[in-house]
Amino acid sequence: MRNILVVGAGKSTSYLIDYLLEKSISENLHVTIGDLYPEHISKNVSNHEYCTVIKLDVFDSIARQNAISNADIVISMLPARFHIKIAEDCLSLKKHLVTASYISSELKALDSQVKKAGLIFMNEIGLDPGIDHMSAMKVLDGIREKGGKVVLFESFTGGLVAPESDNNLWNYKFTWNPRNVVTAGQGGTAKFIQEGTYKYIPYHKLFRRTEFFEIKGYGKFEGYANRDSLKYREAYGLSDILTLYRGTMRRVGFSRAWNMFVQLGMTDDSFTIDNSKGMSYREFVNLFLPYSPTDTVELKLRLYLKIDQDDIMWEKLLELKLFDSNKKITLENATPAQILQEILEQSWTLNHDDKDMIVMYHKFGYELEGINRQIDSNMVVIGKNQSHTAMAKTVGLPVAIATLLILNKEITTPGVQIPLSKEVYEPILNELQKFGILFNEYEVPYLGYNPDSVAS
Amino acid sequence: MRNILVVGAGKSTSYLIDYLLEKSISENLHVTIGDLYPEHISKNVSNHEYCTVIKLDVFDSIARQNAISNADIVISMLPARFHIKIAEDCLSLKKHLVTASYISSELKALDSQVKKAGLIFMNEIGLDPGIDHMSAMKVLDGIREKGGKVVLFESFTGGLVAPESDNNLWNYKFTWNPRNVVTAGQGGTAKFIQEGTYKYIPYHKLFRRTEFFEIKGYGKFEGYANRDSLKYREAYGLSDILTLYRGTMRRVGFSRAWNMFVQLGMTDDSFTIDNSKGMSYREFVNLFLPYSPTDTVELKLRLYLKIDQDDIMWEKLLELKLFDSNKKITLENATPAQILQEILEQSWTLNHDDKDMIVMYHKFGYELEGINRQIDSNMVVIGKNQSHTAMAKTVGLPVAIATLLILNKEITTPGVQIPLSKEVYEPILNELQKFGILFNEYEVPYLGYNPDSVAS
Numbered sequence: 001m002r003n004i005l006v007v008g009a010g011k012s013t014s015y016l017i018d019y020l021l022e023k024s025i026s027e028n029l030h031v032t033i034g035d036l037y038p039e040h041i042s043k044n045v046s047n048h049e050y051c052t053v054i055k056l057d058v059f060d061s062i063a064r065q066n067a068i069s070n071a072d073i074v075i076s077m078l079p080a081r082f083h084i085k086i087a088e089d090c091l092s093l094k095k096h097l098v099t100a101s102y103i104s105s106e107l108k109a110l111d112s113q114v115k116k117a118g119l120i121f122m123n124e125i126g127l128d129p130g131i132d133h134m135s136a137m138k139v140l141d142g143i144r145e146k147g148g149k150v151v152l153f154e155s156f157t158g159g160l161v162a163p164e165s166d167n168n169l170w171n172y173k174f175t176w177n178p179r180n181v182v183t184a185g186q187g188g189t190a191k192f193i194q195e196g197t198y199k200y201i202p203y204h205k206l207f208r209r210t211e212f213f214e215i216k217g218y219g220k221f222e223g224y225a226n227r228d229s230l231k232y233r234e235a236y237g238l239s240d241i242l243t244l245y246r247g248t249m250r251r252v253g254f255s256r257a258w259n260m261f262v263q264l265g266m267t268d269d270s271f272t273i274d275n276s277k278g279m280s281y282r283e284f285v286n287l288f289l290p291y292s293p294t295d296t297v298e299l300k301l302r303l304y305l306k307i308d309q310d311d312i313m314w315e316k317l318l319e320l321k322l323f324d325s326n327k328k329i330t331l332e333n334a335t336p337a338q339i340l341q342e343i344l345e346q347s348w349t350l351n352h353d354d355k356d357m358i359v360m361y362h363k364f365g366y367e368l369e370g371i372n373r374q375i376d377s378n379m380v381v382i383g384k385n386q387s388h389t390a391m392a393k394t395v396g397l398p399v400a401i402a403t404l405l406i407l408n409k410e411i412t413t414p415g416v417q418i419p420l421s422k423e424v425y426e427p428i429l430n431e432l433q434k435f436g437i438l439f440n441e442y443e444v445p446y447l448g449y450n451p452d453s454v455a456s
Numbered sequence: 457m458r459n460i461l462v463v464g465a466g467k468s469t470s471y472l473i474d475y476l477l478e479k480s481i482s483e484n485l486h487v488t489i490g491d492l493y494p495e496h497i498s499k500n501v502s503n504h505e506y507c508t509v510i511k512l513d514v515f516d517s518i519a520r521q522n523a524i525s526n527a528d529i530v531i532s533m534l535p536a537r538f539h540i541k542i543a544e545d546c547l548s549l550k551k552h553l554v555t556a557s558y559i560s561s562e563l564k565a566l567d568s569q570v571k572k573a574g575l576i577f578m579n580e581i582g583l584d585p586g587i588d589h590m591s592a593m594k595v596l597d598g599i600r601e602k603g604g605k606v607v608l609f610e611s612f613t614g615g616l617v618a619p620e621s622d623n624n625l626w627n628y629k630f631t632w633n634p635r636n637v638v639t640a641g642q643g644g645t646a647k648f649i650q651e652g653t654y655k656y657i658p659y660h661k662l663f664r665r666t667e668f669f670e671i672k673g674y675g676k677f678e679g680y681a682n683r684d685s686l687k688y689r690e691a692y693g694l695s696d697i698l699t700l701y702r703g704t705m706r707r708v709g710f711s712r713a714w715n716m717f718v719q720l721g722m723t724d725d726s727f728t729i730d731n732s733k734g735m736s737y738r739e740f741v742n743l744f745l746p747y748s749p750t751d752t753v754e755l756k757l758r759l760y761l762k763i764d765q766d767d768i769m770w771e772k773l774l775e776l777k778l779f780d781s782n783k784k785i786t787l788e789n790a791t792p793a794q795i796l797q798e799i800l801e802q803s804w805t806l807n808h809d810d811k812d813m814i815v816m817y818h819k820f821g822y823e824l825e826g827i828n829r830q831i832d833s834n835m836v837v838i839g840k841n842q843s844h845t846a847m848a849k850t851v852g853l854p855v856a857i858a859t860l861l862i863l864n865k866e867i868t869t870p871g872v873q874i875p876l877s878k879e880v881y882e883p884i885l886n887e888l889q890k891f892g893i894l895f896n897e898y899e900v901p902y903l904g905y906n907p908d909s910v911a912s
Contacts, residue, residue: 189724194747198729200792201744202721204660209746243747265658268645273654288657290665291650293905336656449749 001030002407005071007056007086008078009035012100012126014387016075016396017045020403024050027404034067042387058082061089069093073407075399076101083107087121094119098403100126100395103416111416120411124418125402126395127358128157131379131432133232133418134398134425135439136362139375140236141422143366151242151372152365152448156213156223158249158358159391162382163218165354169316171251173348175356175383175391182341183269184248185224185262192229192245195449201225207259211245212252213361215378216440221359223247224255235420243449249359257316260305261340264288269337276339277332282325284339298323320347356383358390360439365446372446379439394437401431457486458863461527463512463542464534465491468556468582470843472533472852473501476859480506483860490523498843514538517545525549529863531855532557539563543577550575554859556582556851559872567872576867580874581858582851583814584613587835587888589688589874590854590881591895592818595831596692597878599822607698607828608821608904612669612679614705614814615847618838619674621810625772627707629804631812631839632847638797639725640704641680648685648701651905657681663715667701668708669817671834672896677815679703680711691876699905705815713772716761717796720744725793732795733788738781740795754779776803812839814846816895821902828902835895850893857887 004020006013020031031048033041034056046053056067058078068074068089073096076086080101087107090097096119103123114121124130132155143150160166161173174181190201201209210222229246233239250258261267265288273279273287282297289300301307307314320343321327327346329339350356362377383389402419405411411424419425432438460476462469476487487504489497490512502509512523514534524530524545529552532542536557543563546553552575559579570577580586588611599606616622617629630637646657657665666678685702689695706714717723721744729735729743738753745756757763763770776799777783783802785795806812818833839846858880861867867880875881888894 189721189727191727195749197747198731198743199745199747200721200724200727202660202719202724204658205719205721263658263661265645265656265661268656268658271645271647271656275654287654289655291653291655291905293651449747 001028002073003071004029004031004073004075004403004407005067006031006033006075006077007035007058007067008076008082009033009041010077011389012392012395013077014389014396015393016077016400017051019397019400021045021048021051023404024048027408029404029407032067032071058085061085065089065093068095071095073098073403075099075403077399080104090121091117091119096406097121098125098399098406099123100130100399102129103418108416115415118414120406120414121416122402122406122411122419122424123416125398125428127391127398128360130398130419131394131437132157132360132362133420134429135360135377135379136236137420137422137425138429139362139364139377139441140238143364143368143375144237146368148366148368148373150238150364150366152244152363152374153236153238153241154211154243154245154247154363155361156221156247156249157360158221158223160249160251160357160359161350162355162357162390165350165356166251168347169312169319170254170257170348172254173350173354173356174345175350175389178341178345178348179337182267182337182344185227186267186269188227190225190227190229192225193241194243194245196242204262207255207262210250210255211247213363215359215361215380218359218380220252221249221361222252222255223249223361235418243365249361253312257313260307260313260317263305264301266336266340269335272333272335273339274333276329276334279329280325281321281327281329281343282323284329284336284343285322287336320344350386352386355385356389356391357381358394362439365448372448374444374446375441376444377439377441379437381437393435397432397435397437398428401428457484458529459527460485460487460529460531460859460863461523462487462489462531462533463491463514463523464532464538465489465497466533467845468848468851469533470845470852471849472531472856473507475853475856477501477504477507479860480504483864485860485863488523488527514541517541521545521549524551527551529554529859531555531859533855536560546577547573547575552862553577554581554855554862555579556586556855558585559874564872571871574870576862576870577872578858578862578867578875578880579872581854581884583847583854584816586854586875587850587893588613588816588818589876590885591816591833591835592692593876593878593881594885595818595820595833595897596694599820599824599831600693602824604822604824604829606694606820606822608700608819608830609692609694609697610667610699610701610703610819611817612677612703612705613816614677614679616705616707616813616815617806618811618813618846621806621812622707624803625768625775626710626713626804628710629806629810629812630801631806631845634797634801634804635793638723638793638800641683642723642725644683646681646683646685648681649697650699650701652698660718663711663718666706666711667703669819671815671817671836674815674836676708677705677817678708678711679705679817691874699821705817709768713769716763716769716773719761720757722792722796725791728789728791729795730789732785732790735785736781737777737783737785737799738779740785740792740799741778743792776800806842808842811841812845812847813837814850818895821904828904830900830902831897832900833895833897835893837893849891853888853891853893854884857884 030050032052034054038053038055075098084106159175185206210224226246286297358381360379364375381390486506488508494509494511531554540562615631641662666680682702742753814837816835820831837846
C-alpha cells in the first residue's frame with residue numbers, strides 16, 4: 001500500500017479525493033485525510049475502505065510530523081501560507097509534496113535541499129496556476145519544435161457561472177473566494193508588454209481596458225489584465241517575446257459595470273467605516289457621493305458616473321438593491337470592500353442547482369518560415385453540482401494525477417518546481433482529457449494588433 | 457543677551473532670521489544658525505553683528521548638544537523626522553523648542569516630561585499648519601464667546617503663483633516641494649463630514665470633486681479635499697460639527713487637468729520603469745495607452761480621456777511638451793511620479809522675477825439666536841522675490857514671533873503643543889498684521905449646502 005496524506009479537505013478537494021479513492025485498488029493506494037474539522041467530510045469518503053480521516057491541526061507539530069511520517073507523499077490543500085511548515089517536515093522526513101499554490105519565496109529557498117534529497121515538491125498544479133502552465137507549455141514547445149518563433153502570447157482564465165445557471169444581469173456569481181473578486185486588481189499597477197512596448201494600467205482604469213474574445217459555442221467574453229503578466233516570461237522561455245498579456249475572464253459587460261464600484265471607492269479595503277452595522281445599502285452608497293439637500297442618491301450617482309437614462313448598467317445596480325433603505329449591512333467596522341462583498345453575496349451566491357463554469361483561452365502568435373501564424377486554444381469545463389464544481393475538478397484533478405505520477409516514478413526530476421516540463425505536462429494533460437478537461441486548438445490567420453488591417 | 461539657536465537654514469528661513477536679527481538690539485538677542493552647509497547662508501546674515509553661523513551636523517550628538525546647551529531657545533527648521541533628536545536634547549538640557557512641523561507621535565510622547573520641566577515645545581506654527589490653526593481658532597472662539605454654535609467649518613490653503621507671474625495655462629508653478637504636489641492626495645481615501653454624513657473620496661476621484669470659491673480682488677479658486685479633514689475636530693472643539701472640510705487651493709481648472717495625469721497613472725510612485733533614462737516624453741505617455749499600429753499617441757490619449765477637440769485641457773498637455781519625441785527623460789529607473797515631476801519642472805519652475813502667492817480661505821457657519829449665520833475669512837500674501845517668498849514669510853514669521861513671545865514669557869503654558877490657545881494666537885496674529893499677513897473677515901448670509909435654495 002502506498003500512503004497519500006491530504007492535508008486540508010476544503011471546497012476544492014472533492015474530485016481530488018474521488019480520483020485517488022477510485023484508483024485505490026488498481027494503484028494500491030491508501031488515502032489519509034487530515035483536517036481541522038473531520039466531521040465536515042462526507043460519509044462517502046470517510047467510510048471508504050481505503051480512506052482514513054484524522055483530525056489534524058497543522059500547528060500541532062507532533063501530530064503533523066506523525067501524519068507526514070506515515071505517508072509516502074503529501075498533498076497540501078491548505079491556504080498557501082501554511083505550506084511551509086508541511087514542506088519543512090516533508091524535507092526532513094523525505095516525503096514528496098504536491099500543492100496547487102503559487103511558490104512562496106520561502107518554499108523556493110528549499111530547492112537545493114529538496115534536490116539533494118531527491119524529492120519532488122510540485123506546486124502551481126491546480127487550474128490557474130496549473131492547467132494554464134501545462135496547456136501553454138504544450139503549445140509553446142510544439143511551436144518551437146517545428147522551428148517557429150513565438151512573438152505573442154495572451155492567456156485568460158475565468159471562474160464563471162454556467163450558461164444554464166446564468167440568470168442575472170451581471171452574468172456572474174461567486175464560484176470561489178468572493179473576497180478575491182471584490183479586491184481583484186488592487187495592490188499595484190498592471191504591467192504587460194504589447195508589440196515590444198511596456199504598458200501600465202492603474203487600478204482605476206483596469207476595468208476599462210478589457211479585450212474581447214469569442215469561444216465557439218459559448219459566445220463572447222472579456223478579459224482584464226493581471227497585475228504582472230511578465231511573471232513567467234523567462235520560465236516559459238519567452239524572454240524576447242513582443243506581446244505578453246495575461247488576464248482574468250468575465251462575460252462581456254461585467255468589467256464596465258464593476259468599474260462603477262471602483263470609481264465610487266466601494267472596493268477600497270484600506271479603511272473601515274465606524275458605523276457600518278445597521279447602515280442601509282442606500283446610506284452606504286451615499287457615503288461616496290456629494291451631499292445635497294435636494295437631490296436623490298440615484299440622481300447624484302447617475303451624474304457622478306455619467307450613466308445615461310437607458311444604460312443597462314443602471315439596471316445592474318438596481319438588481320443588487322443598492323438603493324434600498326430597508327436592506328441593512330450586518331458587518332461591524334467594515335471596510336467598503338467587505339460591505340460590498342456582503343451586498344453582492346445577497347445576489348451572486350450560487351443556488352442549490354446552479355453550476356459553475358471554468359473558461360480558459362490562450363492565443364499564440366508565432367513566426368515560421370517568414371510567415372506570421374496564430375493558434376487559438378480554449379478549454380471550457382462545466383460543473384456537475386455544488387460539491388462537484390468545475391473549479392474543484394480543474395483544481396483537484398491535476399493535483400491528484402501529479403501525485404500518482406510521482407508515486408509511480410513517471411515524474412522523476414527532483415526540486416521545488418512548477419509543471420513546465422514535458423515530463424510533467426504531457427501525462428497530466430492526457431489523463432485530464434479522460435475527464436473532459438481538454439483544449440480545442442485552432443490554427444487561425446495571424447491577427448496581431450491590426451486585426452482590421454487599418455491603414456496608418 | 458538671550459541666545460536663539462536656529463537649526464537648519466533652508467528656503468523657508470529668510471524672514472524668520474531677518475525678523476530676529478532686526479530685533480536683536482531692542483530685544484537683546486543673539487542668533488546662532490547651525491547648518492550642514494554654512495557657506496550657503498547669505499553674507500547679509502552671516503556678517504550681522506548679532507549672528508553666528510556654525511557648521512552643524514544634526515547626527516553629531518556632541519556638536520548638537522553643545523550648540524543646544526549654549527541657547528536659551530531652539531528653533532528647528534529641519535525636515536520633521538529630525539526634530540526628535542533635538543527635542544530630546546532640549547528636554548534634558550531644559551531648553552524651549554519651536555518647530556513649524558506636524559507633531560509626530562514620538563514628540564507627543566514627551567508631553568508629560570516637557571510639562572514637568574516647565575518647557576514649551578511649540579509646533580505647527582508655520583503657515584499650514586500654523587496660521588490656519590490660529591486664524592481659525594480666533595474666529596471659532598469669537599463665535600463661541602458670543603454664544604453661537606459652530607455648525608460648519610471649511611478651510612483651504614494654497615501655495616500658488618502671484619497673478620503678475622501667472623503666465624501658463626495651468627495657472628500654477630512650483631513654489632514649494634514639487635514632489636509633494638505630484639503625489640498630493642495619495643496614501644489613502646479622503647474623508648470628511650458634510651451635513652452630518654461622512655463622505656469618502658478615492659484618490660482617482662479627488663480632483664473631480666472640487667469646490668469653488670471667490671476671493672475679492674483675486675478671482676475664483678477651487679479646492680480639493682485633504683486626506684483627513686477630521687484630524688483637528690476635537691482639538692478645535694468641534695466634536696459635534698455637521699460639516700468639516702479641509703483642503704488645498706488651486707486656480708480654477710487645475711484639478712480637472714491634473715486629473716488627466718491621475719487617470720493615466722502618471723502620478724504613481726509605487727513602481728519604477730526600468731528603461732526610463734533617455735525615454736522621450738512621448739514614449740512615456742505611450743506607456744499608459746493601449747498599443748496601436750495605426751493610431752497616434754495623441755489620438756489614443758484623446759479617446760482614452762475623452763478630450764474634445766476644443767477642450768483647453770489639450771492645450772495644457774501641449775504646453776508641457778508631453779508629445780515631444782525629442783524631449784528626453786534624464787532619470788534612471790524612475791517612478792512615473794518622479795518622471796512627471798521632471799517634466800513639470802521644465803515648465804512650472806519660477807523664473808528669476810516670478811513671485812509666489814499664499815491664499816487661505818475659511819468659511820464658518822454658526823447658529824446664533826436661532827438664526828444660521830456665516831463668516832468668510834481670507835488671507836492673501838504675495839512674495840517679494842525668489843528668496844523672500846510669501847511661503848518663507850508665512851512659514852517663518854509665526855515661528856520667529858512665537859520664539860520671541862516664549863523668550864519674553866508672554867507665552868507661558870508648558871507642554872508639547874500647537875497654537876490653539878488665545879495666549880498664543882492673539883499676540884502672534886496681531887504681530888503678523890504689521891507684516892501684511894492679515895485676514896479679511898466678512899459676515900455673509902448663511903448658504904450652507906443649498907446655496908440656490910433649490911426645492912427638493
